[in-house]
Amino acid sequence: MYTEIKYLYLKQHSVTTGLTDAQLLEMANLVKVKNVKKGESVYMEDGFDSRIYLLSKGRVKISEVDDRGDELIKEVLTATEIFGDVSLDGSVSDDEFAEALTENTVICSFKSSEFKQLMQTNVVLAMNFIQHVSGKFRKLESRHANLVFKDAKSRLISFFRDWARREGSREGDTIRLNNYLTHSDIAGIISTSRQSVTTLLNELKEGGVIYYNRKHIEFNENCFVN
Incomplete structure (x- = not known):
């Protein structure tokens, strides 16, 4: 080259x-x-x-x-x-x-x-x-603290919050993410099972908190971003 x-x-x-x-x-x-x-x-x-x-x-x-x-x-x-x-x-x-x-x-x-x-x-x-x-090192410390002090749902929300800060795009009050991670990937990141991630995502989706498909994830910025 x-x-x-x-x-x-x-x-x-x-x-x-x-x-x-x-x-x-x-x-x-x-x-x-x-x-x-x-x-x-x-x-x-x-x-x-x-x-x-x-x-x-x-x-x-x-x-x-x-x-x-x-x-x-x-x-x-x-x-x-x-x-x-x-x-x-x-x-x-x-x-x-x-x-x-x-x-x-x-x-x-x-x-x-x-x-x-x-x-x-x-x-x-x-x-x-x-x-x-x-x-x-700061990211590692934050991840360790999440494992010690938060349950799987709270870790998932923290993960989305961090992801939104790094890569999210805004359309009004809506945060939009390009979804390049599988449920297994997310499970590995937040240290839980794939089944738990699927259950939690469905729970958030049914509650109107989040919308997702294979390409995109969307949620209101007031839900996850402090």
């Missing part, structure tokens, strides 16, 4: 905010760019090299499978988030996998060792990276 195209993808990502053209071109010479179709694996197949991934376009699901074969969804990411070896020490679980949830998903990736070297000589890049990692 041409260096100019790699440069443009990198420039659009928030982890490179404030970098000079020369710094972006240096990164473009090291980055790999991958276009991924919906349902395909995101991770690069280049041996045992640990990598840091920048999501430039689309949405990605990060999951693990437990001993019983059940999927645990760790994160659902949107552009422009980061994932992979965020500790930069090669400690990514062998059981973790990343799957594109949308068509034409675009991923930029670096070898962890090379990305670490870039940060050692680029304070702005290092600070941007730290902000992204801090955001991941």
Whole structure:
């Protein structure tokens, strides 16, 4: 792929905010760019090299499978988030996998060792990276608190509230979301069963709180958004 195209993808990502053209071109010479179709694996197949991934376009699901074969969804990411070896020490679980949830998903990736070297000589890049990692910790803390203090219905409502803040579009008082998640996906995110999610969604739909189909989810902003 041409260096100019790699440069443009990198420039659009928030982890490179404030970098000079020369710094972006240096990164473009090291980055790999991958276009991924919906349902395909995101991770690069280049041996045992640990990598840091920048999501430039689309949405990605990060999951693990437990001993019983059940999927645990760790994160659902949107552009422009980061994932992979965020500790930069090669400690990514062998059981973790990343799957594109949308068509034409675009991923930029670096070898962890090379990305670490870039940060050692680029304070702005290092600070941007730290902000992204801090955001991941805040999301993890919030999810843990929800598991401890909220029941499944409250966790579902919290999930919709957060989803609406990140991706919702307004039409008057109505929040509209593009629905790219299955009931199983939502169940994995809020740590309950698929059957419970289906029951709760039907309950909210019958109560007039929410409308949903395979493509869209709609609800009044006063229901979920504080």
